Each structure stands twice: as structure tokens, then as C-alpha cells.
Amino acid sequence: MSIRLKLLAGSLVLTLVTIVLGGYAHVSQREVGTLAMRIYDETFLSLDHLRSAQNALVELRADYRMLDSSALARNDELESGNGFATYGRRLPHIIADLESAAGRSTSSAGRARIEALHADLVALQEGSPRLSRRQLLDQLLRIDRELETAVETFADDGLRLRREIGGLVSASMHEMAVAVAVAAAIALAASVLLSGMIVPPLNRAVKVAKAIAEGRLDNEITPGGRGETADLLGALATMQDGIAAQLQRIQDLMAAQAKTYDHRIALQNARFQAALNNMSQGLCMFDENERLVVFNRRFAQMFGGFRLGASASQVLLSPEIKHILAPGTDAAFTHELPDGRVISMTRQMIPEGGWVDTFEDITERRLAERRLSHMALHDGLTGLPNRVQFRETLAAALRDHECRGVAVLCLDLDGFKTVNDALGHPVGDALLKAAAGRLLGATEEGDLVARLGGDEFAVIRRGPGAAETAEAMARSMIALLAEPFRLGDHLVTAGVSVGIAASGGAHRAEMCVDTLIKNADLALYRAKSDGRGTYRFFEPEMDRRLQARRRIELDLRGALERGELELHYQPFVDVSARTVTGVEALLRWTHKERGPVSPAEFIPVAEESGLIRPLGLWVLREACRQAAAWPQWLDVSVNLSPVQFRTDSLVGDVRSILAETGLDPRRLQLEVTESLLLQDTQSVLVKLQAFRDLGIRISMDDFGTGYSSLGYISKFPFDKIKIDQSFVRDIEKPDSLAIIRAVIGLSRALGIAVIAEGVETEAQRDALRTEGCHEMQGYFFAKPQPAPELAGSVLRIARGFGIAEDALPDARQAGERTSAFAAA
CATH class of the missing domain: 1.20.120 (Four Helix Bundle (Hemerythrin (Met), subunit A))
Structure with missing residues (x-):
């Protein structure tokens, strides 16, 4: 029941x-x-x-x-x-x-x-x-x-x-x-009957439930009979079996988890060991008893073999570095070992006791730092001190009261750019290193030889009588660098120009680094102007010239706006055809206060300051504008500065000016100097070819004054070559005559026209005509004149040739041209 x-x-x-x-x-x-x-x-x-x-x-x-x-x-x-x-x-x-x-x-x-x-x-x-x-x-x-x-x-x-x-x-x-x-x-x-029927099964069920709750799952449960008590005991049996099964499953999972955990621990430990042993730093750990408990492979490689449990004092065999393992507070320092290694050490204390040390071999880094430090203060090519170290040393010398004299020598190699461009940069670098060696050979202990950049060098001499001994040093350097250099398969001749500035005695304290260097540069500039291969001392007059140059630059910047610039024209004369073939436009500056300023003064200033770019465009535009109103047979020639060729818009500017003024490009001739081709040859040749494509003729000015004229003539077919006036002036000398003869012969062979400038005497005219040069330019024929006076110059030249109405056809043609130009 x-x-x-x-x-x-x-x-x-x-x-x-x-x-x-x-x-x-x-x-x-x-x-x-x-x-x-x-x-x-x-x-x-x-x-x-x-x-x-x-x-x-x-x-x-x-x-x-x-x-x-x-x-x-x-x-x-x-x-x-x-x-x-x-x-x-x-x-x-x-x-x-x-x-x-x-x-x-x-x-x-x-x-x-x-x-x-x-x-x-x-x-x-x-x-x-x-x-x-x-x-x-x-x-x-x-x-x-x-x-x-x-x-x-x-x-x-x-x-x-x-x-x-x-x-x-x-x-x-x-x-x-x-x-x-x-x-x-x-x-x-x-009640007794019911108790006898209900209580015993319930007591048995309660006992089983308590046993299960206490974790005993081996209870013998016999439900027996029928009814809820039997069902309850059966449910308890099922629950006991289910709990036992779940516990077994949990134990299996825990066993699997433990196995996985052990595997993960082993894997993590392997990873830790791999990371530890692949560290670039050596690592070791000591416990609270100063016993070694952890170290990696790099540490063993750095300091030799040892075992775990060794004391800190036993780990490193080198007595010189034992102290770095002594316990203490957190620290970081660098230690150089007797074998030359430099070790960077960092210590981190462990709160529970012990510490961790890391060691890094920074020998290579230290060497690299030293190299970088050396590079920061030395020239990478020659190994000499650079501009930074030069200035620091000079400043220290000027501050040193025990130093009774300081002299600075600024040096430039003569002809270095020509060698570098003609023979290539490797040869030019070899020349710089060889020159640096010779300069060091001319110095004494205590002197500093530095390379400031390019082919510029400088020397600091300190001590009593520095100025006098600096002069002897300059002579020695000039003599040493004048000897040819054997650079591989090349025998190269170079020279050096030296500028000297000295500071001594009571005036030394008043002298600053920049002033002393500036004075030496001015002296060097003077040495170059005086013919190179020599030395010059700084003189106050040089500074006055520099100040005058600065004034010229300032005044030149406003000359265009003030209308102080104008063009003068000098004719080109063909002595054989007895006619004027064209004119050269020459820039003239009449200062409102100082009067006429020589082109030899303001043109170099304009080129150095960059003013030549706007001035050159103004000259070209003005010349084309005026020439457009002249007879078609009269050409105009305009000089282009090498500085202008550094502007990428030069070709476009010339094209725009021709379109603006309406001048036929065939009547325009552009003159470039030989030094232009010593810059970026390929870029220059591209621009010259662009001018040629427009119909403009190209003339090389000052031919023969450089070192590689023949090579450049072969690279670009110039329309005309102008013999420099320096050769015409000394035409009676055999060397100058030989150069003139060679230039004329080369031009004839290449089919290039030739013109000589600077003809001032009849003898020079006749000598050039005898050598086969028929086109000339110079004071002998006419001085440069403003545009309104150009017609008179042309008429005078025609009368000088004796041209008349009944002359030869070519003469009559020249006379007609001259008359037409005079009328214009």
C-alpha cells in the first residue's frame, strides 16, 4: 500500500x-x-x-x-x-x-x-x-x-x-x-499501524540520503515492495548511481585536465626556457640565501660554466666583476672587463628576497658609439676633424688664457673640380685623401688639420708666434701640394691657395670664432684672386672690400626699380666681308651716387647672391625687345650666367620672352662660359639642345681658359667659339699664339665659326686675320654703346672699311645694310 x-x-x-x-x-x-x-x-x-x-x-x-x-x-x-x-x-x-x-x-x-x-x-x-x-x-x-x-x-x-x-x-x-x-x-x-507501515521505509530513505550527502556512494539500496517509499528508495538508488557516474566523469576530466595542465606547464616551461635562452642579455636570479636559482644560456656564454645552487661569489670567476653580484639595492651601471668587453648590468631586487641581474655585452655598441662620436667630429673620407670639431677646438683655444697666439689657415685645392669632373668622383676622393695626408705632413704636434667640406681645409696653430709660424706652414703646404699626385693610373697635378688670419695678445679675447674664420676666408679669396697657388694674410682692407661688396649687393637689389640699369651693344665685325654681323648686349649700371659701376664689380656679386637670375632675364627681354626693331640682318648676342642654368624654368623663360617680343629665334645667339659645363654636364647639355631646337644659336665664351674645353666641344656642337681676350692680348707670345692657332684649326675642322674678342690694336687684327680668324670684336672697332648710338658706331665701322656706292658687290651690300640700319 x-x-x-x-x-x-x-x-x-x-x-x-x-x-x-x-x-x-x-x-x-x-x-x-x-x-x-x-x-x-x-x-x-x-x-x-x-x-x-x-x-x-x-x-x-x-x-x-x-x-x-x-x-x-x-x-x-x-x-x-x-x-x-x-x-x-x-x-x-x-x-x-x-x-x-x-x-x-x-x-x-x-x-x-x-x-x-x-x-x-x-x-x-x-x-x-x-x-x-x-x-x-x-x-x-x-x-x-x-x-x-x-x-x-x-x-x-x-x-x-x-x-x-x-x-x-x-x-x-x-x-x-x-x-x-x-x-x-x-x-x-x-497510528501504530501507519507508523509501522511508513516510518521504517522513510527512516531507511533518510539514512541513505544522509549517506549520499556525506559523499558515501556505496550504499546498498533495496527498494522492495510498492508505493512511494519504494519509489523514493529507487530514486535514491538512481541518484546515487548518477552522482557516482558524474563523480567518475569529473575525476576523468580532472585527470585529463591535470594531464593537459602538466602538458601546458611543460610547454610553457619549454617556451620560457626558449625565451630565456634566446635573450640577447645574460640573466641570473639569486634567492634570499644568495644562491643561484635561474640562469640562461647567454649568461653562461658570457661568464663561463657553473651550476645551480652556487653562491653569488662563486658564479663569476673573474675577481674584477664579483662585486657586481653582491646583493644590494636596485642598480644599473656599466663595467669594462679586463679582456676589453664592456658589460651593462641591471639589478632588480625581489621583495620576498633575492634579486635578478641582467647583463648585456655592449662592446660593439660602445665601439659603434665611439665610431659615431668620431664620425660626428671627423670627416668620413679623410678621417680629419670636421667643421664641428674645428669650431669647438678654435673656440677652446680662444678661451684659453695660457695660449698666447692662435692662427687659422683656410685652404682650397686649386683645380680640384676639374679633376673631379674629368676623371670622376673616385679619383677626386683619392685626391682629397692624398692632399689631407700631405697637409698633415706639414703640421706639427698641437696643430689641428680639418676638412670643412668639398675641397676646403683648415688648420689651427696655437702658441707664441703663431702668425709667423703659420706663414712657414703655408709655404710648406703650397710646395707639398704642388707636386703631382699618383692616383692609380692617373697622374694629377693640383695646388692649394691659403688664407691666414691670426689672433694674439690682448686682441685674442676680443676675437670670436666666426670673425677669425671670416678673416681667413677673406684672405683665401684674395689669394685666389691673385693667381692661386699662393697665400695671403688677412688685412683690414679685405674686410673693407667685403663691406663694399655687401653695399653693392644691397644697392644692386634696387637698381632695376630705380632704372639704373641699361644695355650697351658692341658690334661683331667680319673683317673679310667688311660688315657688321651682329652685336653683343652688355649690362651697364650707373649708380645714382657713385656713378658708373664696373661689371667686373657687380656681376660676380650678382652671381654669388643669386640676383643674376632676375637681372639675366631682364637683360634677355630688353635685348630681344630692342633687336626686334632692328634690320633683320643684324643679330643680337646675350650672355647667360652658369647660375641661370640652375633654374629649371630657364628654357621656358627664353621661349616666353621670344614670343613676347616677337624676335626671330634665328637672330638670337646665347653665349655661355666654359665653366658652365663643369657643373652638371648632362643637365646643361639638355638645356642647350632645347635652345638649339628653338632655332637659337649657341656660342662658347672664354674658350681655352678651362681644362676640358675640347671634351665639351665634342659633346655639344656649338655654333661659334669665342677666343678669350687674354690670348688676344698676348698674341705676340708664342704660347698664346699657339693656343689661338689651335682653336682656329679645331673650329675649322669641326665646322664651327670662331670669333676673337678684345681686339684693341691693328696688329692684333692683322695677326688674327693671318691665322684665319675673320670675325672680331673689340675697342679697335667700336666701344659698347647704348642702343640709340649703335647706328653711328655701325656707320663709322663701314666708313673705316671705305665702303662706297660703286664698291664691290659685297661692299655695296654691306653699305646698303649699314645705310638701312642708320635709317632705322
Whole structure:
């Protein structure tokens, strides 16, 4: 039987017992109630009515007794019964009470007695008129006595009923007690029975559940039987098996996890070891007992073999570095070992005790730093101190009060650019290194030789008499560098120009580095101007010239705006054809205060300051504008500075000017100097070819003054070559004549026209014509003149040739040209 059914059966038993006991109690209570009602009806109510009737009867008798004889004598009615009618009005009430008492009485004897009294009273009431007062009183007395007897009878009946009820109540209480005892016994028996059926299986289930909760999963569970207890034990068995299975699964997972964890730990440890052993720094760790607990391969490579557990003092065999392993606070420092290695060490203390040291071999880094430091202060090509170290050394020398004299020598190699461009940069670098070696050979201990850049060198000499000894050093250097250099397969000749500036005595403190270097540069510039291969001391006049140059630059910047610039033209004369072939445009500057300024003064300033670019474009535009109004047979030649060729827009500017002025490009000739081709040959040749493509003719000016003219002529087919005036001036000298003859022969062989400039005498004209040069330019024919005076110069040249109307055709043609130009 299931627990639910057992509990239901027990509940039904207890319910039935309760119903039986309740029913029995209800019956007993109903009987007691009935008895109580009888007592109330027969005893109390009947007795009450009887007593009421008795009291009324007594009052009636009293009324009759109280009547006095006089009243009775005056009232015959009393005697004849009429008084009863008057004083007997209480009698109906007495009869009514007797009727009520008889109706409620359950005793037959009592009811009969009351009914007899009732009948007597009714008869008395009806026969009262016939009765005398005495008779009436006697009847009333009799009835009163009978009524008293009835009251006593009813009282005895009430006592009897009370006794019956008391007995009935006692019997009912006894029966109730017996019933309760029986019910309790039945309930106890039912409880014992149910407990025997439910509690043991539940106890067994609770015991099993506690065991499972405590983790014991080997409980023997035998469900047995049927019902909820069997189901509960079966569920506990299933739960125990499920928990055991889950625990086994968890144990399996934990075992697998442990295996995986061990694998991960092993893998992580392998990675850690790999990372540790592949560090570029050596690493070691010591515990709180100063014992080695960790180290990597790099550490062993750096400091030799050892074992774990060794003390800090035993780890490194070198006594010189043992102190770096001593325990202490965090630290970082660098230590150089006896074998030359430089070790950078960093220590990090461990809060729990011990420390970690890392070591890095920074030998190569230190060497690199030294190399970088050396490179920062030395020239990479020659190994000499560079400009930075030169300035620092010079500044220190000027601050040193014990140094009684300081001299600075600035040097430039003569012809270096020509060698570098002609033979290539490797040869030029070799020349610089060889020159540096020779310069060092001319110095003494304490001197500083530096390369400032390019082919510029400088020397610092310190001590008493530095200026005098600097002069001897300059002579020695000039002599050493004048000797040819053997550079591989090339024998190269170079030279050097030297500028010297000195500071000594009381004036040294007033001299600054920049001033001393500037003075030496000015002296070097003067040495170059005086012919190169020499030296010059700085003189105050040089500084004055420099200041004058600066003034020229400042004034030149505003010359265009002020209208101080103009063009003069000098004719080209063909002495064989006796005609003017063209003119060269020459820039002239008339300062508003100083008057005419020589082109030899302001042209170099314009080129060095960059002003030649806007000035050159103005010259070209003005020359083209004026030439466009001249006869078509007259060409114009304009000089282009090498500085202008550094501008990428030069070709476009020339094209724009021709379009703007309307000049035929075939009437324009551009003159370039030989030095132009010593810059960026390819870029220059590209621009020259672009001019040629426009129809412009190209002329090489100052031919023969450089070192590689022939090579450049072969690279670009110039239209004309101009023999430099320096050769014409010394034409009587064999060397100059030989150069002129060679240039004319080369031009004839290459089919290039040739013109000589600077012809000032008839002898020079005749000598050039004899050598085959027919086109000339110079003061002998005409000086440069402004455009308005150019026609007169051309007429004078024509008259000098004796041209007349009846002359030869070529002469007549020249005369026609000249006349037409004069008219224009």
C-alpha cells in the first residue's frame, strides 16, 4: 500500500470514530434537552401558573375578609352574591392560569387534579349569585387547599424529574468517557499501524540520503515492495548511481585536465626556457640565501660554466666583476672587463628576497658609439676633424688664457673640380685623401688639420708666434701640394691657395670664432684672386672690400626699380666681308651716387647672391625687345650666367620672352662660359639642345681658359667659339699664339665659326686675320654703346672699311645694310 493510501485510510478511521462519538454525544444531549424541556414545562411553567392562581385566590379571599359589616349591611349584593361579581373579577385570571397549568402538565394525576379545580372554579363562578358570602368563602377556602395540594404535587414531580435528569446526565457522561477511550484506542492503533507501515521505509530513505550527502556512494539500496517509499528508495538508488557516474566523469576530466595542465606547464616551461635562452642579455636570479636559482644560456656564454645552487661569489670567476653580484639595492651601471668587453648590468631586487641581474655585452655598441662620436667630429673620407670639431677646438683655444697666439689657415685645392669632373668622383676622393695626408705632413704636434667640406681645409696653430709660424706652414703646404699626385693610373697635378688670419695678445679675447674664420676666408679669396697657388694674410682692407661688396649687393637689389640699369651693344665685325654681323648686349649700371659701376664689380656679386637670375632675364627681354626693331640682318648676342642654368624654368623663360617680343629665334645667339659645363654636364647639355631646337644659336665664351674645353666641344656642337681676350692680348707670345692657332684649326675642322674678342690694336687684327680668324670684336672697332648710338658706331665701322656706292658687290651690300640700319 502506498503512503498516500495509508494516510488516507488512517484519516478515514479517525473521521469515522469522530462521527460516531459526535453522534452519540448528540443523542445524549438531545435526551438531556428533552428532559430539561419537560422539567421546564411540567414543573416550572405549570407550577408557575399554579402559584399565580393560588396567589390570586388568596388575594380574592383577602378582599372578602376585609369587607366590614357596615359595608356588607349597606350592600345586599354581597350577601346575595353580587359582591362576588364586584370583588371576584380576579376569578377569570385564576381559571386561565389553571387552564395553562393543566395544558403544560405531562403528569396525568396532576392534570386531573388541576382540571377538577378548574371545574370547581367555573362552577363557583356560574353559581356565585346563588351562594351566600359564607358559602362562597368556604368554597374558596376548599379550592385554595386543593390548589395547595396540587402545588405540592407538582413540586414533587419536578424533584423527581430532576433526579431522573441527573441520572441520565451521569449515564451519558460515563458513556461519553467510554466512547472517547474507545476512539483513542482506535486512533492509537491506527497510528501504530501507519507508523509501522511508513516510518521504517522513510527512516531507511533518510539514512541513505544522509549517506549520499556525506559523499558515501556505496550504499546498498533495496527498494522492495510498492508505493512511494519504494519509489523514493529507487530514486535514491538512481541518484546515487548518477552522482557516482558524474563523480567518475569529473575525476576523468580532472585527470585529463591535470594531464593537459602538466602538458601546458611543460610547454610553457619549454617556451620560457626558449625565451630565456634566446635573450640577447645574460640573466641570473639569486634567492634570499644568495644562491643561484635561474640562469640562461647567454649568461653562461658570457661568464663561463657553473651550476645551480652556487653562491653569488662563486658564479663569476673573474675577481674584477664579483662585486657586481653582491646583493644590494636596485642598480644599473656599466663595467669594462679586463679582456676589453664592456658589460651593462641591471639589478632588480625581489621583495620576498633575492634579486635578478641582467647583463648585456655592449662592446660593439660602445665601439659603434665611439665610431659615431668620431664620425660626428671627423670627416668620413679623410678621417680629419670636421667643421664641428674645428669650431669647438678654435673656440677652446680662444678661451684659453695660457695660449698666447692662435692662427687659422683656410685652404682650397686649386683645380680640384676639374679633376673631379674629368676623371670622376673616385679619383677626386683619392685626391682629397692624398692632399689631407700631405697637409698633415706639414703640421706639427698641437696643430689641428680639418676638412670643412668639398675641397676646403683648415688648420689651427696655437702658441707664441703663431702668425709667423703659420706663414712657414703655408709655404710648406703650397710646395707639398704642388707636386703631382699618383692616383692609380692617373697622374694629377693640383695646388692649394691659403688664407691666414691670426689672433694674439690682448686682441685674442676680443676675437670670436666666426670673425677669425671670416678673416681667413677673406684672405683665401684674395689669394685666389691673385693667381692661386699662393697665400695671403688677412688685412683690414679685405674686410673693407667685403663691406663694399655687401653695399653693392644691397644697392644692386634696387637698381632695376630705380632704372639704373641699361644695355650697351658692341658690334661683331667680319673683317673679310667688311660688315657688321651682329652685336653683343652688355649690362651697364650707373649708380645714382657713385656713378658708373664696373661689371667686373657687380656681376660676380650678382652671381654669388643669386640676383643674376632676375637681372639675366631682364637683360634677355630688353635685348630681344630692342633687336626686334632692328634690320633683320643684324643679330643680337646675350650672355647667360652658369647660375641661370640652375633654374629649371630657364628654357621656358627664353621661349616666353621670344614670343613676347616677337624676335626671330634665328637672330638670337646665347653665349655661355666654359665653366658652365663643369657643373652638371648632362643637365646643361639638355638645356642647350632645347635652345638649339628653338632655332637659337649657341656660342662658347672664354674658350681655352678651362681644362676640358675640347671634351665639351665634342659633346655639344656649338655654333661659334669665342677666343678669350687674354690670348688676344698676348698674341705676340708664342704660347698664346699657339693656343689661338689651335682653336682656329679645331673650329675649322669641326665646322664651327670662331670669333676673337678684345681686339684693341691693328696688329692684333692683322695677326688674327693671318691665322684665319675673320670675325672680331673689340675697342679697335667700336666701344659698347647704348642702343640709340649703335647706328653711328655701325656707320663709322663701314666708313673705316671705305665702303662706297660703286664698291664691290659685297661692299655695296654691306653699305646698303649699314645705310638701312642708320635709317632705322
